[in-house]
Amino acid sequence: MAFSGTAKFIIDNPGFLTIDSIFPAPNAISGDTIIWNFYNISVLDWWNYTTIYITTATSAQEGDTIHTTLILEPASDDSNPDNNFITEDFIITNSWDPNEKETLPKSDTP
Numbered sequence: 001m002a003f004s005g006t007a008k009f010i011i012d013n014p015g016f017l018t019i020d021s022i023f024p025a026p027n028a029i030s031g032d033t034i035i036w037n038f039y040n041i042s043v044l045d046w047w048n049y050t051t052i053y054i055t056t057a058t059s060a061q062e063g064d065t066i067h068t069t070l071i072l073e074p075a076s077d078d079s080n081p082d083n084n085f086i087t088e089d090f091i092i093t094n095s096w097d098p099n100e101k102e103t104l105p106k107s108d109t110p
Helices: none
Strands: 002-012 017-023 028-030 033-042 051-056 065-074 085-091
Antiparallel strands (some): 002 033, 002 065, 017 051
């Protein structure tokens, strides 16, 4: 089922993040919120629809948290508006282990 509407991605930026690029280009950026209008996209395609590259400054400390929220607001026919958002916290870690496997959402298994 395809739908249209607005997507808002909120990044609680603690001051050590820099957005390097966003694809596709958003329709607007307002403070900590990136906004897209989308048309005829399936729910499953949303995860393949956007890419955001972010650089974390070296001033970030291990254990600092980046809190994000994605809100999808369909234009119409939303039978369950309570499931239109997802939040995720990303913890700043130290060096990266190339053998580490992570999934999003965390409940999925690699």
